Amino acid sequence: MRHALAWYKRDAVSSLPKVPWLDLYFIRYNNVYHSPVSLPTFRLIMPYCLGLQTAADAFRSIGLATQFTLAVVIFLLIVTVTSALQKDGVDSPPSLPGSSLFAIYPFFRRRYDFLNWGFHATGHSVFKFNLLRNTVVVVSGESARQTFFTAKGLDLTEGFKILSGAIPMVRGVTSDLQTRRIHLIHKRLANVQRNGPLSELIPRILEDSRRLMESWGTAGKFDPFEKVYELTFQLTIRSISCTEIADDPALVARLKKLYDDLDTGTTPATVLLPWLPTPAMIKKLWSTKEIYDIVTKAISDREQSGVHHNDTLQMLLDAGDDKLVVVGFIMGLLIAGARATGTTASWLLTFLGGHTDWRNKAAYEVEKLLSASNSSPSQRLSERLASIPLEVWEAETPVLDAIIRETTRVAQPHTAMRRNLGPDLYIDNKLIPSGAYVIYPFSDVHLDPELYPDPWKFDPARKEPDGVPYSYVGWGGGKTTCLGTRLAKVELKLITAMFVLGFEHSVVDASGEPMYPLPTPNWNDILLCRPPQGSFSLGYNKTSIAL
Numbered sequence: 001m002r003h004a005l006a007w008y009k010r011d012a013v014s015s016l017p018k019v020p021w022l023d024l025y026f027i028r029y030n031n032v033y034h035s036p037v038s039l040p041t042f043r044l045i046m047p048y049c050l051g052l053q054t055a056a057d058a059f060r061s062i063g064l065a066t067q068f069t070l071a072v073v074i075f076l077l078i079v080t081v082t083s084a085l086q087k088d089g090v091d092s093p094p095s096l097p098g099s100s101l102f103a104i105y106p107f108f109r110r111r112y113d114f115l116n117w118g119f120h121a122t123g124h125s126v127f128k129f130n131l132l133r134n135t136v137v138v139v140s141g142e143s144a145r146q147t148f149f150t151a152k153g154l155d156l157t158e159g160f161k162i163l164s165g166a167i168p169m170v171r172g173v174t175s176d177l178q179t180r181r182i183h184l185i186h187k188r189l190a191n192v193q194r195n196g197p198l199s200e201l202i203p204r205i206l207e208d209s210r211r212l213m214e215s216w217g218t219a220g221k222f223d224p225f226e227k228v229y230e231l232t233f234q235l236t237i238r239s240i241s242c243t244e245i246a247d248d249p250a251l252v253a254r255l256k257k258l259y260d261d262l263d264t265g266t267t268p269a270t271v272l273l274p275w276l277p278t279p280a281m282i283k284k285l286w287s288t289k290e291i292y293d294i295v296t297k298a299i300s301d302r303e304q305s306g307v308h309h310n311d312t313l314q315m316l317l318d319a320g321d322d323k324l325v326v327v328g329f330i331m332g333l334l335i336a337g338a339r340a341t342g343t344t345a346s347w348l349l350t351f352l353g354g355h356t357d358w359r360n361k362a363a364y365e366v367e368k369l370l371s372a373s374n375s376s377p378s379q380r381l382s383e384r385l386a387s388i389p390l391e392v393w394e395a396e397t398p399v400l401d402a403i404i405r406e407t408t409r410v411a412q413p414h415t416a417m418r419r420n421l422g423p424d425l426y427i428d429n430k431l432i433p434s435g436a437y438v439i440y441p442f443s444d445v446h447l448d449p450e451l452y453p454d455p456w457k458f459d460p461a462r463k464e465p466d467g468v469p470y471s472y473v474g475w476g477g478g479k480t481t482c483l484g485t486r487l488a489k490v491e492l493k494l495i496t497a498m499f500v501l502g503f504e505h506s507v508v509d510a511s512g513e514p515m516y517p518l519p520t521p522n523w524n525d526i527l528l529c530r531p532p533q534g535s536f537s538l539g540y541n542k543t544s545i546a547l
């Protein structure tokens with residue numbers, strides 16, 4: 001057989017009729033000429049006549065790229081066929097119509113529309129679909145939400161790992177962590193937010209904000225998803241990493257670029273087929289390696305210099321944690337913190353730019369705090385704000401609290417993701433087998449017109465829904481709540497205070513004219529909720545108050 005194939009490859013090709021300008025050959029089989037095919041295809045289909053063993057030889061003989069494409073096509077075919085053959089039990093959630101392959105792109109790129117379509121197409125409040133070999137159950141409604149947030153077997157880390165993908169994955173550092181190590185990282189994050197360290201962060205956050213806001217000049221316009229995001233990235237670096245990185249604007253910019261590359265490099269293929277060496281995957285690996293190198297270098301430099309800084313890295317080193325915990329803490333939390341805070345801060349200032357009444361209320365609240373503080377009007381704004389104690393920022397800012405809450409309701413496009421680590425579980429009488437993924441889109445509750453009339457409207461004065469469990473989950477709920485809430489809220493309040501007193505601002509359209517209607521959060525953008533780029537900006541003028 002080997003011999004026959006060799007003969008075919010060597011002799012038959014050269015003697016076969018050819019379409020010259022296309023490099024295609026007419027195959028002769030059973031003395032009949034069939035349709036023209038390319039040489040690699042010719043070599044591939046030959047083995048059907050000659051048997052499986054020679055198929056392997058033929059596979060080896062084609063180019064690497066063709067081998068690769070073929071492997072992926074076969075894999076996808078197997079996945080499609082096996083998922084189509086799966087029989088649903090009576091208690092199984094209804095499946096989406098059509099091939100599971102068609103779910104992949106919209107799940108990653110137009111999630112809000114896709115999930116809404118799923119509820120509509122199945123006519124059920126719980127449905128399922130396949131992401132390659134992973135079963136994903138989408139749940140909605142009050143009772144499903146309660147089970148989702150409280151069920152013991154549903155695990156966030158496992159759910160996030162497979163369905164999200166934009167976290168730098170380093171085995172043992174940010175992925176495949178032992179539970180003990182995750183707990184330790186969470187414990188250290190709680191330490192950063194104890195009264196003492198959080199109070200000490202306030203002047204540093206304000207000083208960073210001053211430096212960056214001054215670089216915006218006295219008037220102009222900017223895209224909040226660039227400038228405000230950049231600011232929150234700096235503040236997150238300051239809060240959870242080290243002075244050496246936070247004091248180096250070029251290094252901060254480099255890290256931000258690397259994390260942005262992780263986002264843009266996160267494609268359906270990199271998440272679902274992480275072993276596939278696509279250009280996006282290679283870029284992601286490269287970015288991850290560079291982030292890892294920057295963080296480990298900062299740690300080694302600190303250890304070797306023996307210089308003591310009053311920052312989070314020092315706290316981690318002094319606690320004697322092993323180096324992987326320290327690296328995992330910084331690499332993982334940088335992104336968990338910067339993304340959510342960046343999205344919220346960008347939208348918060350956008351909403352205030354379009355709602356002068358709330359802008360004025362926020363400014364008035366901060367002015368009142370300043371006049372009650374022991375600072376002098378001759379000091380810079382950042383210094384005066386730093387004199388307001390942490391407990392005041394936390395307990396005496398009802399207007400800022402309401403604005404933050406409303407922003408995280410209407411502009412946080414989060415889909416909570418879990419994996420059922422077992423045993424099998426029922427949500428609304430539908431089976432969630434062990435190993436399956438379950439997701440809950442926050443839009444189900446935060447944009448529900450029954451709970452929030454006119455749900456897209458930014459209205460910090462709206463009444464909280466009465467007696468409805470988990471009717472607001474902006475900081476999570478039940479078993480899983482945000483472990484950076486305290487830090488994030490303080491950061492948001494400080495940025496807002498600096499901006500509303502240091503600048504006048506409003507939302508303007510692409511031509512610089514006042515924008516009406518105001519931009520609407522785009523829930524299909526799963527990271528920033530960002531409307532089409534360039535569709536609006538924030539126009540600003542510096543006030544007379546020195547930052």
Ligand code: HEM
Pocket residue numbers: 156157189240333334336337338340341342344408412414415416417473474475476477479480481482483484485487488
């Ligand atoms: C405005 C800013 C933020 C918002 C709106 C926010 C929101 C959330 C939400 C909704 C969850 C729960 C996710 C789920 O149930 O699927 C969560 C979890 C988490 N957040 Fe935040 N977050 C913010 C900032 C931060 C910051 C600054 C950090 C740390 C530096 C942080 C660290 C975490 C961690 C570690 C978890 C996972 C908790 C766990 O595994 O149990 N977050 N956050």
